[in-house]
Amino acid sequence: MxxxxxxxxxxxxxxxxxxxxxxxxxxxxxxxxxxxxxxxxxxxxxxxxxxxxxxxxxxxxxxxxxxxxxxxxxxxxxxxxxxxxxxxxxxxxxxxxxxxxxxxxxxxxxxxxxxxxxxxxxxxxxxxxxxxxxxxxxxxxxxxxxxxxxxxxxxxxxxxxxxxxxxGQTPLQAMEEMFTAGERGIGEGKSNFSFNIALIGHPYLLYDEHVNYRLLPRLEEAGARVFTTEMVDKGELDAFVTKLAGGPYWTYDDEVVGAGGYYLEREVDGVIGVVAFGCGPDSLMVDIVQRYAKKRSKKPFMLLTLDEHSAETGFLTRLEAFLDMIQRRKKIKCA
Amino acid sequence: MRIGFPHAGNVYIPIKSLFQELNVDFVVPPPNSKQTLSLGVKYSPEGACLPFKLTLGNLIESCELGADTLLQAQGFGVCRLGYYARTQEQIIRDLGYDFEMVNFSVSEENKLWGFLKLFKRLSNDAPWSKVIPAFHFAIAKLNAIDEIEKAVRKVRAIEVEKGTANRLLKEALDKIDQTSGRASLKRIKKDYFEALAQVPQDHKANPLKVGVVGEIFVVLEPFSNLDVEVELGKLGVEVKRTISFSRWIRFSFFLNPLGVDEWKKVHQAAMPYLKRDVGGDGWESVGEKVLHAQDYDGIVHVAPFTCLPEVIAQNIMPTTRENIPVLTLICDEQMGKAGMMTRLEAFVDLLERRRRQKTRAAIR
The missing domain is CATH 3.40.50 (Rossmann fold)
Structure with missing residues (x-):
């Protein structure tokens, strides 16, 4: 039948x-x-x-x-x-x-x-x-x-x-809580973070753990509390888009330019931008954030470009060097 | 106030005329060259597209010549173009130049009105009785250039001595650039049409017809596509191209507001494969392939590297049922002439073989 x-x-x-x-x-x-x-x-x-x-x-x-x-x-x-x-x-x-x-x-x-x-x-x-x-x-x-x-x-x-x-949840955490409520308690996870890192970029790059080599978990393992675009109110993001780029043009201005400007002015120890190679909007938006980071803000900013050829080792080396640098800066500040 | 603007094909000629008629101080940046490109590449974000890099180079070179007001296109499309002005402004400011960025819109409904108002402002509020004739004359120049170019494309393919038509075109462009009278413009046009008709031609030849489609800037700026039209002409190919600035202006300034859709036929042809406008010229590229599958022998599709709309077109074009060979040339600062020539020659060989097979099949 x-x-x-x-x-x-x-x-x-x-x-x-x-x-x-x-x-x-x-x-x-x-x-x-x-x-x-x-x-x-x-x-x-x-x-x-x-x-x-x-x-x-x-x-x-x-x-x-x-x-x-x-x-x-x-x-x-x-x-x-x-x-x-x-x-x-x-x-x-x-x-x-x-x-x-x-x-x-x-x-x-x-x-x-x-x-x-x-x-x-x-x-x-x-x-x-x-x-x-x-x-x-x-x-x-x-x-x-x-x-x-x-x-x-x-x-x-x-x-x-x-x-x-x-x-202050990432999309993955929020979705897990929404759809598997009760099955698994979402703990606050670790609370002894030693420094704060903001990630800016499209959600489909930040939360796809294959293409970004588990960037988020890796940062948390290294003791970083991670901040992302989703944790910021839209009005504040828009204000920074206007400040940095003169007004929104792409839907993603918020998650790159807005979040970039916002976090460069906040109490985070460093900002990491994640972009895809060959992405048209990113190529110009990230440039604006980088210029802002260089001119106005004293915060470390690193840009990671992803494509299907990038090797994990090279990626990790850069990440580790960046985190080492942030920790050293923190020590110098404290001393 | 001294105005500088980016190059895009021959569009500097009408812009220059417009400023001259309105008594505005301006500089024409040096024509696109290796130097322009390396300036652009040096200061652009690495992932930016070729038009961005070249126009940035032009604007920096204008600043070096003393420009303090820079003109750049802007709009609410979906391609990167709308982001050019704001990024380039920051880049040039960081280089230490002091200037005002003036943008004209290429996408909003009242393009014509916005454009006219902008030029009225730039000309220190000249009366409309001056602005409108100046604008009209600039368009007449642009139309003359495009008409002569069209004739040249035909002659290039079948001229006996290669390069004659090109020489005539250069002369004509210079004369059009220098003239300031409407009557003399008409005469120049007539003279050169006659001169072109008298170029010794092989009238028996039945040249291959190849359409050039793609992103408007790289199609129309010979420096960015390494003179693809001229090179095709040298190989004895008649180039067909519908994209031109005069056409763009005619439709988007005058006819589109009246409800005439410039690309309707092309869009309808593209419908089965691409249903919506994807910004830039991606929809048109697909449509032109489908529409001209019968009357062209092949299509050369030029696009800047990482161009958003053209990548979509490039992905869709091979799957259309209308079968016609397409050669996609990706233009960026890494492109080499020898490599392009090899590909063009191989492509033309392929088209010739295809045509021979077709005629043989027809005879049988």
Whole structure:
């Protein structure tokens, strides 16, 4: 007897905007009666498979994304690849996010049907609601049900962001707490940190432990308390974007320029910028932060550029040297 | 106030004319050269794209010539271009120059109005009766240049003595640059059309037709693409290109506001493969490949290294059903002429073989 699957399975690649919107997407789809399939964390095979499908010039995060799409093929009925143009008025996303559904189709022809809502807040609320409704139509004809689902999704997103901002959690910690509540108590972890480090960069670089060689855990093991963009109020970030760059242009100005300026002025001992090789927005945004670090602030700043060729040893050497330097500075200050 | 501006192909000629007519003090930075590029590369972030590096070089060279007001494009697209002005401003300030950065928008709805207002301001509030004719004359120059270039592209492929058309083009550009009368501009245009028609040509030759598509700056700035059009011409190929500044101005200043969509046909052609504008010229690159698969023999796709929209185009182009050979040339400061020539020659050989096979199949 042929098995009739009641609940359509939606594949969500654990890459790019997953780190920012996963709770929202998951809630939305589950309220519409779908089942969400998440790809497993990045590993070498995922990255190699993704890299083999796109031209060499493509940036690392997109290669990772393609790898995750490939790993989901056959495990889901739909692939969720939104084309997000803007999340705020007059502030746009990088071209790669817009071309993502079409690039996925070109790179992974065997991909199941792609759910590709056009999210463009710049065009106005009406268009946005229509896009959401169109997305919901794959699962239900009832507009009210879609409305309820999107309201629940928005709520989930809000509480996710609040959790990170108020309690100083990283997206990984916040998601773990949201989805596996009760199973594992989230302790505050270590509390005897000897110094503070701020990390700036896109969430999909900071929290993907394969591409950044476990940067966060490594820093914590070395005794650093890590601060990230998510822990800062958006208003403060925006103020620094205006101060450093004259106003936001990219959606990510907050997480690079804003967070960079913010932490360079705060009580942290050093700031590490993490960028991907070949990333267009990063190439210019990080330059602004670096100039600010050089001119206005006496804080150490290090830039780590990631690509699929960088070797772990070289990466670690730089990291260790940077941390040694920070500890020495601290000693000199104390003495 | 002395104005400096970046180069982009021949666009300095109309800009120069505009400033001259409005009696504004300005400097034209030296044409793009190795020196410009190395200045740009030295002070740019390493991951920036070639247009960023070259225009930064131009602006620094303008400052060296005493410019205190710098002109740069700006806009709310989705490509890096919108971030150029703010980064370049900080870089040049850190070099110790004192200047004012003036930006003109290339993406907002009222581009024409914004542009005119900007030039009125730069000309110390000249009356509209001066600004508008000056602007009109600059556009006439730009159109003349593009029309002559178009004719030159045809002649280059089939001229008997290679280089004649190019020499004529250089002369024409100089004359257009120097003229200040509308009547003489018309005469120059006519003269050079006639001169080009008289260049000895091999009319029996049926040259290969190759479309040049890609990112607008590297398509139109010969220094950045190592003269790809001229080199193709030398190989006996007729270059087809729809991208030009006069076309851009005609549509985005005048016709788009009236509801005419410049690229509608091209976008529709791209639809099955790329559904939305990805900023820059990525959508158009894909569309032109699909649209001209039948009437061109091949396509040369030029893009700056790490250009966001063109990387998307480059990923999508090989998967279209419309089958036509595409050669992607990535332009950056590492690009060498010999390497490019080898690739171009091999590409042209391939196109010739393909055409022979096609005619043979047709005869059978």
């Amino acid at each position: 042929k098995e009739i699957r009641q609940r359509p399975r939606i594949g969500i690649p654990r890459a790019l905007l997953y780190y920012e919107y996963y709770p929202m997407w998951k809630t939305f789809f589950e309220h519409l009666g779908a089942q969400v399939v998440l790809s497993s964390p990045t590993n070498r095979q995922v990255l190699a498979a993704g890299s083999s499908r796109v031209v060499a010039e493509t940036c690392l995060p997109v290669k990772v994304f393609m790898g995750h799409v490939l790993s989901l093929v056959g495990k889901c009925d739909y692939m969720f690849v939104p084309a997000i143009r803007s999340m705020e008025k007059r502030i746009h996303n990088c071209s790669k996010f817009l071309g993502l559904p079409d690039m996925t189709k070109a790179a992974v022809p065997e991909c199941p049907p792609i759910l590709e809502p056009d999210i463009d807040v710049d065009k106005g609320k009406r268009e946005l609601y229509q896009a959401i409704y169109k997305l919901g139509r794959h699962f239900t004809w009832d507009p009210l049900k879609v409305k309820k689902a999107s309201e629940a999704a928005w709520q989930a997103h809000q509480s996710y962001q609040a959790q990170m901002c108020l309690r």
